[in-house]
Amino acid sequence: MFDQVEAFHRPSSIPEALRLLRSAGRGGRFVAGATDVAVQADRSIRVLIDVTQLGLNYIRRKGQGWAIGAATTMAALENSRAIQSLADGILAKAAATCGSVQNRNMATVGGNLANASPAADTVPPLLALDAVAVLAAARGRRRIPLTEFFVGPNKTVANGALITEIEVPAPPRGERTGLSFQKLGRLEPDISLVSVAAGLQIDRQGRCRWARIALGAVGPTPLRARRAESLLAGQQLNNSLLDRACDEVAREVRPITDIRASAEHRREMSRVLARRALVECVERAG
Numbered sequence: 640m641f642d643q644v645e646a647f648h649r650p651s652s653i654p655e656a657l658r659l660l661r662s663a664g665r666g667g668r669f670v671a672g673a674t675d676v677a678v679q680a681d682r683s684i685r686v687l688i689d690v691t692q693l694g695l696n697y698i699r700r701k702g703q704g705w706a707i708g709a710a711t712t713m714a715a716l717e718n719s720r721a722i723q724s725l726a727d728g729i730l731a732k733a734a735a736t737c738g739s740v741q742n743r744n745m746a747t748v749g750g751n752l753a754n755a756s757p758a759a760d761t762v763p764p765l766l767a768l769d770a771v772a773v774l775a776a777a778r779g780r781r782r783i784p785l786t787e788f789f790v791g792p793n794k795t796v797a798n799g800a801l802i803t804e805i806e807v808p809a810p811p812r813g814e815r816t817g818l819s820f821q822k823l824g825r826l827e828p829d830i831s832l833v834s835v836a837a838g839l840q841i842d843r844q845g846r847c848r849w850a851r852i853a854l855g856a857v858g859p860t861p862l863r864a865r866r867a868e869s870l871l872a873g874q875q876l877n878n879s880l881l882d883r884a885c886d887e888v889a890r891e892v893r894p895i896t897d898i899r900a901s902a903e904h905r906r907e908m909s910r911v912l913a914r915r916a917l918v919e920c921v922e923r924a925g
């Protein structure tokens with residue numbers, strides 16, 4: 640599958656990785672765990688630049704939130720105590736569903752973002768948590784909110800830049816906050832047919848103070864269901880409001896029919912999974 644590849648580099652610094660990519664031109668490609676690169680077997684690749692030895696494998700505190708190095712594997716995310724306790728564990732849970740254990744030992748969160756599959760499982764939790772991608776390029780560093788990062792299937796604004804880090808702000812503080820991740824695949828470790836990450840903060844009067852609903856595999860990019868979020872924000876939470884919000888989710892998604900599922904099935908499952916996620920958020924919020 641890599642018979643056209645002429646060189647494999649393993650740089651030990653970010654400037655060196657960027658320089659190697661620049662000098663490789665159109666045939667150059669970053670590679671981390673290679674779980675997407677190997678499957679895609681793109682015969683235009685001539686030079687592979689391994690990004691796993693750049694010191695980007697870490698999970699550490701940044702302000703009130705967390706910074707996750709782009710080369711952190713799914714296995715490291717799912718097994719990290721910090722990520723398990725962040726935001727009711729939604730990111731750890733999503734990482735734990737990214738294929739088999741062998742896949743998760745290799746697959747990185749930076750690769751999951753850069754590959755930009757609409758079904759990338761870490762993206763809905765990261766969108767629900769207002770995460771930001773940190774990019775390094777010859778021109779310098781940029782911080783891009785994930786809501787602006789994806790521009791189409793397998794397309795991002797990164798444009799040859801290296802993802803170095805994902806910043807994950809702390810979710811809103813307060814006792815009555817709950818988050819949830821739900822995934823529907825043929826089996827759980829299979830690629831998502833639909834995935835949903837949701838979060839709610841509820842005040843003492845039972846009103847919703849903060850709402851997030853993010854979905855994967857139901858549009859050209861992972862997406863936030865902003866109209867459904869606005870329906871919830873500031874309102875008294877009850878079953879009928881949750882139903883209306885989930886109806887709105889089903890209207891907001893833009894699924895396609897492919898070999899895995901029909902658009903109609905994905906739309907209906909978006910409603911069902913959003914309902915499950917929101918109910919779990921309410922239960923966790925207490």
Ligand SMILES: Cc1cc2nc3c(=O)[nH]c(=O)nc-3n(C[C@H](O)[C@H](O)[C@H](O)COP(=O)(O)OP(=O)(O)OC[C@H]3O[C@@H](n4cnc5c(N)ncnc54)[C@H](O)[C@@H]3O)c2cc1C
Pocket residue numbers: 668669670671672673674675676677678690709710736737738739742745746747748749750751752753754758759760761797800801802803828829830831
């Ligand atoms: C059997 C199997 C099952 C899978 N199941 C799932 C699943 O359930 N859910 C899911 O979401 N995914 C799944 N995947 C897809 C894949 O494992 C993930 O997308 C993974 O996170 C990709 O990470 P990687 O490190 O292997 O990326 P690579 O394959 O190394 O790279 C992918 C892309 O990202 C670019 N890239 C990598 N790192 C960086 C960086 N730091 N900066 C800029 N560009 C970069 C590469 O150039 C390439 O274009 C599965 C894959 C396989 C083979």
